[in-house]
Amino acid sequence: MTSPKHTPRVQTPKDGIAWVTGASSGIGEALTRKLVAQGWKVAISARSAEKLEKLASEALDQIIPAPVDISDADAVEAVVVKLEAEHGPIAQAVLNAGIYITIDAANPKFDDYAKTFDVNLKGTAACITALTPRMSKRRSGQIAIVSSATAFGGMPTASAYGATKAALVNMAECLRIELHRYGVLIQCVTPGFVETPAQDDNEFPKPFMVSADTAADRIAKGLKSDRFEVTFPRRFTWMLKLIYALPRSWHIPLVRKQTGWDKPVE
Numbered sequence: 001m002t003s004p005k006h007t008p009r010v011q012t013p014k015d016g017i018a019w020v021t022g023a024s025s026g027i028g029e030a031l032t033r034k035l036v037a038q039g040w041k042v043a044i045s046a047r048s049a050e051k052l053e054k055l056a057s058e059a060l061d062q063i064i065p066a067p068v069d070i071s072d073a074d075a076v077e078a079v080v081v082k083l084e085a086e087h088g089p090i091a092q093a094v095l096n097a098g099i100y101i102t103i104d105a106a107n108p109k110f111d112d113y114a115k116t117f118d119v120n121l122k123g124t125a126a127c128i129t130a131l132t133p134r135m136s137k138r139r140s141g142q143i144a145i146v147s148s149a150t151a152f153g154g155m156p157t158a159s160a161y162g163a164t165k166a167a168l169v170n171m172a173e174c175l176r177i178e179l180h181r182y183g184v185l186i187q188c189v190t191p192g193f194v195e196t197p198a199q200d201d202n203e204f205p206k207p208f209m210v211s212a213d214t215a216a217d218r219i220a221k222g223l224k225s226d227r228f229e230v231t232f233p234r235r236f237t238w239m240l241k242l243i244y245a246l247p248r249s250w251h252i253p254l255v256r257k258q259t260g261w262d263k264p265v266e
């Protein structure tokens, strides 16, 4: 039986520092500001050191820039080692870094699949590999993996991105099952559309799109609970869940129609 002292619990700034990946823009940048306002010392990662420095200049004593390409597992391990040596344990991690590359299924490029898998999947796995042995040993910690509502089912042009995001939900679920007895809390974030630079090249209609600030609010609130899934805006993500709960022979034509992919090609 799990000892009560090993029950996963929501972490607070007293437990250590927070780490947000993908913090140089969009959701990660907005979330960093929320966590700082809650009193967290926040380590922030992304590839662009300059943008991280700029964000850190807003709260020099609370934000620690830790630039890294998450698809390089050795570099991620080195960053985690350095952060913990210099600033104490990473109590709460939000694995948010990700990229969105649209795939034209009739003319796909292998490189676009590979890049997406490298960052979204391999990169998140690199962060998990660096974090869970340390947290498990401490019998304490909280990790939120940022997936997407795209994970719920297939969408046109998302055959790379959607595949990684669906895999991340599964990864989070496996980790949640296994790490419970080590006192490590695993959560999964599945946002609908959020207005960030990642959406700039997405020509889809974006119903119920929320601002990065609203998204960060919802995630910050979710981090204060121990529930598995943090999803928003709910009226959109629950509607998607309902559609994808239909048999595939219904939902696939429905999604095709709703997204305009039912029109014949010229």
Ligand SMILES: NC(=O)c1ccc[n+]([C@@H]2O[C@H](COP(=O)([O-])OP(=O)(O)OC[C@H]3O[C@@H](n4cnc5c(N)ncnc54)[C@H](OP(=O)(O)O)[C@@H]3O)[C@@H](O)[C@H]2O)c1
Residues within 6 Å of the ligand: 021, 022, 023, 024, 025, 026, 027, 028, 045, 046, 047, 048, 051, 068, 069, 070, 071, 096, 097, 098, 099, 100, 119, 123, 146, 147, 148, 149, 190, 191, 192, 193, 194, 195, 196, 197, 198, 199
């Ligand atoms: N926007 C949406 O509608 C939406 C919806 C659902 C889920 N999401 C998810 O939310 C997360 C944040 O997205 P966003 O919309 O805020 O996008 P964004 O503004 O483009 O931010 C993506 C972040 O990831 C970082 N990043 C990309 N590749 C990286 C790498 N190899 N190593 C380290 N960092 C890397 C980027 O910084 P650098 O380029 O400097 O490395 C940036 O800080 C993503 O996982 C995305 O899939 C977004």
